[in-house]
Amino acid sequence: MAGSRLERVGTVFSRVRDLMCSGVMKPADKPIWFDVYEAFPPKKEPLYVKTKTRTFVNKQSNVPAIFYAEDKVRAWFYEHYGTGSRSFDLSNSNFVSVCQRFVLKYSELKSHSELEDSALYEMTAKALLSEGITLKQRARHPVSLIKAHVHTHTHTHTPDQLTCTHEEKQNFQGTHGK
């Protein structure tokens, strides 16, 4: 490359010198300062040095994650009952979903009794069933499905398998509709 007019490549002097060497710039067009610069070069070469941009240090760690106590119950609910039978209405700030009802019932039962978590979950499911909300257990992970399949041959219908009948679903939608 004969020379570059880009101001960040080399110094002004090196650029002009190269342009003249290659013949792009005629000797008649030599700038006045050229000989002066050649005779008395500056102490610090006017080279453009790119300042080191700080690589993105993880600043996100300063923002704490928002976790509530009832998130544990919600996680259990979504893992066992899937996404819930009712669609969410996010625009309504007073909306109470099936999951939220579960959480409220759970915290209510927790304050009254001293049972451990797994037993409390069963109790909550039964309590919701008595109120008319049926929860359909969703299909589990394929590995556990195989195990469950093997077990269902030996066991009879367990009370945990709460299936949603058509009439109950309609009644549920009727009482808890908007």
Next chain:
Amino acid sequence: LLPVKVMTSESFAALLRRSPLIQMGPARDKVVVGRIIHVVKDDLYIDFGGKFHCVCRRPAVGGEKLQRGSRVRLRVQDLELSSRFLGGQTDTTLLEAQAVLLGPLETRDGRDHQN
């Protein structure tokens, strides 16, 4: 238009804690109710109350009934389509959510309400 609620003395933190967004948890595969806000030929811009709206294609079956203002059911895949490109310092976002259109919102009497 939704009715205006009387201002209570509840704090924002309390309101957030019992809001349907927090109740929903992770947005993946959740069924939500949305409202069509804009239509461009076969593209329906649907607002479901999340951070962004989503754009869905008009379905072949029963698509003519879906106009601006129709309420529909969606299965949310992502609340925000964003990801980081190689060498980038921040994520690049599309300012859009991703959802699958399930169909119009069926009410008890079978009609879908048009707001």
